[in-house]
Amino acid sequence: MPVVTTIQIMNASIKNDDLLKLLQRLSSEVTLIGPVRDERYEDVNFLPVCDAAQICFDYENTTTSPKEFFFPQSECMFTFSGASHASIEAGDIAEDIVLFGIRSCDVKGIEVLDRFYERNFEDNYYLDKRRRSVLISLACSQLNDQCFCTSTHTGPVLEGGFDIQLIGAGDDYAVQVGSQKGLEFFEKYRAFFGPAVDVDVRRMLEQAGQTGLKFDLMKVYENLRGDAVNQDLWEDIAGRCQSCGLCLFLCPTCSCYSVEDGARPAGESRRTRQWDACYFRGLTRMTGGHDPIRSNAEMVKRKYNHKLVQQIDEFEMSGCTGCGRCNLCCVGNVNWLENIIKIERGG
Amino acid sequence: MFNNKLYIPRAAIVQDTKDLTYDTRLYTLKFNSHSEGDAEHNYMPGHFVQVSILGAGEAPISVCSSPTQQGYFQLCVRKAGRVTGALASLKSGDEVGIRGPYGNFFPVEQLRGQPLLFVAGGIGLAPLRSVIKYVIDNRNDYGPVVILYGARTKQDIIFADELNEWLARQNFKVFTTIDTVQPGWSGHVGVVTTLFDKVRGLSDYKALVCGPPIMIHFAIKELLGSGWAAQDIITTLERHMKCGVGKCGHCYIGGKYVCTDGPVFTYEQIDALKVPV
Numbered sequence: 001m002p003v004v005t006t007i008q009i010m011n012a013s014i015k016n017d018d019l020l021k022l023l024q025r026l027s028s029e030v031t032l033i034g035p036v037r038d039e040r041y042e043d044v045n046f047l048p049v050c051d052a053a054q055i056c057f058d059y060e061n062t063t064t065s066p067k068e069f070f071f072p073q074s075e076c077m078f079t080f081s082g083a084s085h086a087s088i089e090a091g092d093i094a095e096d097i098v099l100f101g102i103r104s105c106d107v108k109g110i111e112v113l114d115r116f117y118e119r120n121f122e123d124n125y126y127l128d129k130r131r132r133s134v135l136i137s138l139a140c141s142q143l144n145d146q147c148f149c150t151s152t153h154t155g156p157v158l159e160g161g162f163d164i165q166l167i168g169a170g171d172d173y174a175v176q177v178g179s180q181k182g183l184e185f186f187e188k189y190r191a192f193f194g195p196a197v198d199v200d201v202r203r204m205l206e207q208a209g210q211t212g213l214k215f216d217l218m219k220v221y222e223n224l225r226g227d228a229v230n231q232d233l234w235e236d237i238a239g240r241c242q243s244c245g246l247c248l249f250l251c252p253t254c255s256c257y258s259v260e261d262g263a264r265p266a267g268e269s270r271r272t273r274q275w276d277a278c279y280f281r282g283l284t285r286m287t288g289g290h291d292p293i294r295s296n297a298e299m300v301k302r303k304y305n306h307k308l309v310q311q312i313d314e315f316e317m318s319g320c321t322g323c324g325r326c327n328l329c330c331v332g333n334v335n336w337l338e339n340i341i342k343i344e345r346g347g
Numbered sequence: 348m349f350n351n352k353l354y355i356p357r358a359a360i361v362q363d364t365k366d367l368t369y370d371t372r373l374y375t376l377k378f379n380s381h382s383e384g385d386a387e388h389n390y391m392p393g394h395f396v397q398v399s400i401l402g403a404g405e406a407p408i409s410v411c412s413s414p415t416q417q418g419y420f421q422l423c424v425r426k427a428g429r430v431t432g433a434l435a436s437l438k439s440g441d442e443v444g445i446r447g448p449y450g451n452f453f454p455v456e457q458l459r460g461q462p463l464l465f466v467a468g469g470i471g472l473a474p475l476r477s478v479i480k481y482v483i484d485n486r487n488d489y490g491p492v493v494i495l496y497g498a499r500t501k502q503d504i505i506f507a508d509e510l511n512e513w514l515a516r517q518n519f520k521v522f523t524t525i526d527t528v529q530p531g532w533s534g535h536v537g538v539v540t541t542l543f544d545k546v547r548g549l550s551d552y553k554a555l556v557c558g559p560p561i562m563i564h565f566a567i568k569e570l571l572g573s574g575w576a577a578q579d580i581i582t583t584l585e586r587h588m589k590c591g592v593g594k595c596g597h598c599y600i601g602g603k604y605v606c607t608d609g610p611v612f613t614y615e616q617i618d619a620l621k622v623p624v
Binding site: 287 | 353354355356357358379400401402403404405427428431441442444559560585586587589590592593594595596597598599600602607621622623
């Protein structure tokens with residue numbers, strides 16, 4: 001069964017005060033995750049919230065993506081003792097969470113991951129966590145400097161794919177319920193919500209698209225697919241890339257992992273999986289030294305092709321959701337967005 | 348399926364080990380316990396399993412026995428890294444973990460009635476041995492068989508007894524070569540592609556190729572140059588893999604996951620990926 005069962009969108013509303021009361025209630029009933037500003041570093045990240053007053057509403061997006069709540073940076077697959085498989089016990093157990101305040105780009109990023117983990121073999125480490133989560137997204141009203149969801153068709157407001165979407169309207173919010181899970185949540189907390197208000201999402205998207213379009217995704221797709229990109233671009237990116245992997249760790253759709261067996265200092269042994277990255281050359285290098293990725297240029301090109309061609313072919317949605325995190329973090333000054341624009345022009 | 352819990356290995360017991368060379372060993376395995384429909388022979392030639400040694404990790408290894416032989420399955424493993432090193436210290440009665448079988452397999456149904464050419468380099472003979480044994484056990488369903496096998500030295504030749512046994516079979520031709528001249532070797536010398544004189548004019552044979560990447564590269568080049576069509580050349584790719592089920596991303600190349608879309612590909616398919624073997 002798919003993680004998200006979509007329904008005909010149902011409209012409601014919520015007053016700002018009631019939203020705070022709802023969040024306060026949630027913080028005592030489930031694990032509530034929300035955007036919290038760290039005063040030391042001035043950045044905003046998703047953290048467990050005990051008091052609704054901790055939640056930050058004035059932010060563009062979080063520094064890290066919310067994928068870590070479903071695909072943790074390091075995750076116990078199972079524990080064992082000795083060499084016997086009879087000693088294997090299941091790893092981390094999923095718990096009920098409500099993820100509040102995620103942006104449209106990250107809702108779509110999670111949708112990419114849902115499709116990826118559902119297809120072929122079902123990955124229940126991920127899917128169990130998703131099944132026990134409700135996503136409440138806060139739509140953006142406009143693009144920020146480094147992000148480009150209008151170009152990847154993943155925001156700033158969504159037409160579907162969310163559990164619950166809040167769209168700012170003056171002091172209050174228009175509420176849209178878009179999934180079975182969202183509907184169950186809405187029914188449970190119905191008292192906090194007000195009557196339906198009309199929102200014209202299509203018009204909002206048109207307006208955002210008029211001012212905010214940074215590239216034509218299909219043109220980028222065609223140029224990559226037809227290999228109509230100047231090789232110099234790949235060499236340039238490869239020359240700048242320091243293989244730190246940060247862009248891939250911050251990316252809401254990157255999902256590569258490695259598996260390690262290890263013993264805890266005082267306790268059981270465990271098999272864990274942890275984030276890996278295609279900008280680490282060890283990802284493809286085999287015992288004996290053979291590496292099917294022969295150069296850093298091939299390495300970087302594969303990432304652009306994966307997100308902007310192959311995931312579009314496979315999932316009919318862009319593997320890049322335009323959050324722009326990778327543009328801000330690169331130590332080698334590689335700008336993904338600028339490079340996509342170059343690809344659109346043929347490199 | 349051997350098991351249906353995606354990441355949890357199922358216990359198998361080492362029944363027998365046999366040294367094939369100084370660094371390569373044949374392991375005969377049997378599951379610790381069974382439930383309905385999960386017997387050892389539920390796989391096809393070309394499938395691979397994830398072999399797990401708790402504490403060391405997992406490695407993808409192709410099954411080298413044939414499902415026509417029941418009650419056990421075999422893996423041929425060269426000691427090369429951490430997991431295969433740990434495997435090498437196991438004795439009969441010890442336990443390993445198995446996940447799988449995974450991937451696709453050699454198209455043994457479509458190959459019925461066809462003459463077959465096997466081109467193997469080094470330990471690449473292991474997955475092809477599964478097909479060869481399958482063909483022997485269904486001998487009337489397949490045409491003549493030619494096997495070209497190249498090893499680095501005579502000490503590196505695996506399944507030497509079986510190569511001799513196959514040589515004696517009707518409608519089987521086996522040619523073995525080693526890379527360089529060596530005392531005590533009176534057979535052919537040269538890389539496996541130097542055996543292609545033996546197969547001139549056999550381009551109606553379906554070619555199954557497996558070996559190190561450089562060998563696959565040159566064998567395919569030679570086959571194409573000798574009149575084989577790209578769709579009649581079938582190979583199996585080896586990749587760094589962690590999960591075997593299309594999730595970890597290590598074997599991802601050209602839009603395909605070698606573990607789930609492969610590991611068996613025709614050269615026509617590989618060529619379309621625009622990536623090196």
